[in-house]
Amino acid sequence: MCGIAGIIYKNSRTADIGTQMTAMLQSMKHRGPDSTGFALFGPKADQIVIRFTLADANDKRDFGFNERLERNRIEIESRLAKTGATVDRVEGDTDYAYRAVVDYDGALKPLADYLEDVAGCEVLSIGHALEIVKDLGDAQTVADQYHLAGFDGTHAIGHVRMATESDVDISGAHPYWAYPFNDVAVVHNGQLTNYFQWKRRLERSGHRFQSECDSEIIAVYLAQKMEEGLTLDEAMHESLDELDGVFTYMCVTADALGVAKDEMAAKPLVLFENDEIVAMASEEIAIRAILDHEIDTYDPYESQVLVFNR
Amino acid sequence: MPGESIIKYDARGLAEPLAEVPKISDISGDAATFDAADLTTRQINLELRWLLYESGITDVTVLNPGAKHSIGVGILQRCRIHYKGSLGYFGCGLIDGPEIVIDGRVGWSVCENMMSGVVEIRKNAGSLTGAALRGGDIVVHGAVGARTGIDQKGGTILVLGNAGMNNAFMMQRGRQIYCGDVGHGLGDSMYDGAIYVAGKVASLGIDCVEADLGADDHEFLQRKFSIYALGTPPTFRKFVCGKALWNYDNLEPSEKKLVL
Numbered sequence: 056m057c058g059i060a061g062i063i064y065k066n067s068r069t070a071d072i073g074t075q076m077t078a079m080l081q082s083m084k085h086r087g088p089d090s091t092g093f094a095l096f097g098p099k100a101d102q103i104v105i106r107f108t109l110a111d112a113n114d115k116r117d118f119g120f121n122e123r124l125e126r127n128r129i130e131i132e133s134r135l136a137k138t139g140a141t142v143d144r145v146e147g148d149t150d151y152a153y154r155a156v157v158d159y160d161g162a163l164k165p166l167a168d169y170l171e172d173v174a175g176c177e178v179l180s181i182g183h184a185l186e187i188v189k190d191l192g193d194a195q196t197v198a199d200q201y202h203l204a205g206f207d208g209t210h211a212i213g214h215v216r217m218a219t220e221s222d223v224d225i226s227g228a229h230p231y232w233a234y235p236f237n238d239v240a241v242v243h244n245g246q247l248t249n250y251f252q253w254k255r256r257l258e259r260s261g262h263r264f265q266s267e268c269d270s271e272i273i274a275v276y277l278a279q280k281m282e283e284g285l286t287l288d289e290a291m292h293e294s295l296d297e298l299d300g301v302f303t304y305m306c307v308t309a310d311a312l313g314v315a316k317d318e319m320a321a322k323p324l325v326l327f328e329n330d331e332i333v334a335m336a337s338e339e340i341a342i343r344a345i346l347d348h349e350i351d352t353y354d355p356y357e358s359q360v361l362v363f364n365r
Numbered sequence: 366m367p368g369e370s371i372i373k374y375d376a377r378g379l380a381e382p383l384a385e386v387p388k389i390s391d392i393s394g395d396a397a398t399f400d401a402a403d404l405t406t407r408q409i410n411l412e413l414r415w416l417l418y419e420s421g422i423t424d425v426t427v428l429n430p431g432a433k434h435s436i437g438v439g440i441l442q443r444c445r446i447h448y449k450g451s452l453g454y455f456g457c458g459l460i461d462g463p464e465i466v467i468d469g470r471v472g473w474s475v476c477e478n479m480m481s482g483v484v485e486i487r488k489n490a491g492s493l494t495g496a497a498l499r500g501g502d503i504v505v506h507g508a509v510g511a512r513t514g515i516d517q518k519g520g521t522i523l524v525l526g527n528a529g530m531n532n533a534f535m536m537q538r539g540r541q542i543y544c545g546d547v548g549h550g551l552g553d554s555m556y557d558g559a560i561y562v563a564g565k566v567a568s569l570g571i572d573c574v575e576a577d578l579g580a581d582d583h584e585f586l587q588r589k590f591s592i593y594a595l596g597t598p599p600t601f602r603k604f605v606c607g608k609a610l611w612n613y614d615n616l617e618p619s620e621k622k623l624v625l
Contacts, residue, residue, distance in 0.1 A: 320492065320511040320529055323473055339432040339472055340453050349450050352470050353489045354510040356529045357548060 056217045057244045058086030059229075059324075060336040061305045062345070063210035063312040063363050068331065069098065073198065073206025076213045078344040079336055080194035086337060087215035090228035091197045092189030094240035094307055097208045099184045102143060102156050103237075106179040107131070107170065110151040111224045112191045114175075123175075124150060130173050131155070138166050148201045152179075152190070152225075164235035168263070177226060177265050182238035184208075184309050189228040209365055210312050212305045214242040226266040230307075233278030234262065238309040241277065243270035244322045244337060245302030253298070273304050281308075288362040291315045295358055305335070313362040320357035327352045333363045381407040386415045390425075397422045401436075402429035409436055417444050432472065437465070443482075454491070457484050460501075473510070476503050479520065485593070492529065495522045498539060504593050511548065514541050517558065523589055533560050534570065542589065544599060552604050561586060561601040572610035576603045 060079040064070055076093050109127045110120070128145070131153075135142050140159035147153050159166065167178045180187035188201045194215065198204060214229035221227040233239035247253070250269040253276060258264070262275050273294065280290035287306065291313050301321035306313045314335055316324060326335040327342050327350050334342045339352050355361060375382045384407045390399040397416050401409045409427065416422040417440065424445040430436055434453035437446060443462045451469030461480035466487070473491040476484050481501040492510030495503045500520040511529035514522045514536055523542040530548030533541050536555040546564035553570020560573075561582070569575075578601065586598045 319531075323491065325472070325491070338434075338453060339451060339470065340434070343432045343451075349469055351488060352451070353508060354491050354529070357511060 056086045057229075058083035058215045058337040058341070059212065059242045059244045059303065059305055060214075060334075060341050061210070061212040061242075061307070061312050061314065062332060062334045063307075063365060064332055065330065065363075065365060067209070067365060069207050069209055071205055072096075072208040072211040073203035075345045076211045077194045077198040077203060079334075079341040080213045080215050082341045082344040083215050083336065083338055084193045087217035088193060089218045089223045090189060090191045090216045090225070091194045091214065092187065092216070092228045092230050092242070093197070093203060093211060093213045094180070094185060094187050094230040094232075094242070095203070095206050095208050095211045096184045096238075096307065096309065097186065097206065099309060101183070102158055103181055103183055104186050105135075105155040105157065105170070105181050106153070106187050107155070108152045108177045108179060108225055109173075109175045111226065112149075112151065113224060114151070121150065127173050127175060128153065131170055131176065134169050134173065135159075135166075138169060140166070148188075149190070152188075152201070154186070162235075163237055164261075167235045171263075178232070178234070179225075180232040180240065181235075182232075182309070185232070185238040185240060185307070187230055187232050187240055189214075189225055189230065191223065191225070191228070210307060212240065212242045212307050212312065214244075220246070220269065221267040227268050229268075229270055231266075231268070231271040231274040233274035234265070236278035236282065239274065239278045239281070239306065241270065241274035241304055241306045243273055243302055243304040245300060245304070245317065247272060247298055247300040247302065249299040269300075270304070273298065273302075274306070277306050287311050287313050288360060291360045291362065295360065303337075311362055311364045313360065314355065315360045316355055316357055318358045320354075324355055325352045326355055326361070328363075381405060384408055384411060386411045388412070388415065390416060390422075392416075392420070392422065395422055396424040396426070398426040398428065400428040401433070402431060406433050406435050409433065410438065413437060413440065413446070417442060430469075432470075434472070437463075451488070460484075470507070476501075479503070481520075489526070490524075494524075495520070498522065500539075502589070502592075508545065514539070517541070521589060523593070525595070527564065530567070531570065533558065533573075536560075540585070542586065542601070552606070554610060555606045557606055560604040562604065563599040563601050566602070566604075569604065572607045573604050574607040576605045578603045 140157040143156040145155045190197045229242045230240040247269040303322035325339045390397040426447045430450045432451040432453045435455045438458045441461045446465045448467045452471045454472040458477040463482045465484045470488040474493040477496045485504045489507035490505045490509045495514045497516045498520045505524045508526035513532040515534045517536045517539045519539045521540045527545035528547045531550040533552045536558045542561045544563045549567040550570040552573030590598045
């Protein structure tokens with residue numbers, strides 16, 4: 056089933072989007088208890104933040120586990136230096152998930168590829184503002200684990216997952232970063248039926264996929280379209296024709312949050328907008344988790360694309 | 366924390382097995398009011414049942430339902446319920462008799478399998494409004510999502526705003542009235558019943574055809590608008606089943622075999 060949520064503040068306002076997205080996702084725990092993920096946009100910085108994991112949450116903890124992680128973490132720092140990045144700091148939220156803040160102005164693809172060449176490494180996100188955090192468990196568990204309360208930012212999307220067609224692990228959790236593009240991420244509720252076609256097509260264009268999850272296609276597909284010169288709105292409209300299946304998905308970039316519904320309107324979405332904020336979710340109860348009073352909401356219709364800019 | 370699910374389940378998956386009737390209502394004669402802000406779905410429903418079935422109350426006002434799911438399901442007697450706020454998914458399903466006003470929005474599948482009564486929704490409604498409706502009236506003052514009245518078997522759905530796609534899909538009986546525009550596939554694979562649309566129709570579904578409005582139709586529309594104080598009905602077009610997809614005859618399957 057899965058549940059998705061998004062918030063964006065208008066007029067450059069910021070808020071504790073870490074706490075707010077946690078509340079939204081926790082209220083939809085019944086839609087997906089397997090894993091929870093957040094794509095949070097903080098203020099745009101000159102440095103880039105790289106979120107990466109060196110093992111999955113449910114990997115076997117054998118005798119060499121910690122030693123291997125430490126060795127690989129050192130290797131990551133070494134490779135960052137070799138690519139010309141200046142490492143400001145590397146912080147560990149868990150023993151397998153890290154947040155590196157670096158000065159780097161080179162191409163992202165070789166950087167991501169070089170890091171992921173380290174055994175067990177998966178780059179969750181790279182961006183000047185975007186940070187993707189995802190792990191097993193409900194929203195509160197993940198938020199506590201990664202200290203998301205107090206994360207000040209402008210917009211965010213999130214996802215609670217009921218695993219259906221791929222494993223319960225961090226790779227299968229949403230949101231998906233649009234590798235190798237800066238500051239683009241997607242959450243998705245639904246199934247894509249032409250997943251393998253698009254996966255092969257995008258792989259032939261040089262992209263790699265971290266998971267077996269169909270949702271990852273959307274992120275890379277959109278980023279590729281935007282790289283070719285389309286706006287987010289145009290790319291999302293094209294996706295309605297080119298992606299087959301039932302879906303409601305949200306895409307975030309550094310400045311915008313978009314949502315698209317397939318031509319059958321098979322997956323729910325409720326939307327609220329006022330002068331300050333746009334909030335949307337699979338269920339109104341998630342919006343009410345941050346706006347605790349009566350509000351006017353509506354369901355976007357089939358084949359509808361809505362993009363909200365900051 | 367805000368938004369946190371406070372519903373607890375036992376080992377078999379039963380929700381809140383130890384939940385008790387909160388008994389927090391202010392009761393005055395045959396009317397009662399209670400605030401649902403801090404109650405779970407089960408507690409709200411327990412309170413409603415206690416008032417309606419055990420306390421002789423016939424008029425209940427529920428404050429702050431908070432868009433929670435599955436509120437007021439399975440109420441099977443004549444009564445009045447006023448929800449001062451929005452409901453989530455599956456609200457007012459399987460009811461038989463109540464007159465309900467919702468001062469807010471409702472999520473997907475409101476009034477699913479409703480048998481009789483009246484439900485008036487003052488704002489928008491999600492998809493699948495009145496799915497498998499058997500009887501009674503549903504009046505939506507705002508817009509509705511997709512697949513309104515799917516598998517409808519009776520009753521009337523009146524929508525003052527626009528509607529999404531595939532409304533009246535496999536409708537078998539009853540009436541749907543749309544004052545606004547409707548999406549693609551209206552009345553797809555419908556068996557029977559009538560659909561009235563005042564706005565634009567994006568496209569008709571398979572075997573849905575336009576028909577002439579007769580005096581009975583005008584009288585029906587006038588009556589419904591009058592009951593709900595909606596003024597003069599706009600000009601409607603009528604759509605019905607073309608009877609090309611579904612072949613009815615007078616023979617039972619056993620008789621058919623004999624004929625063959």
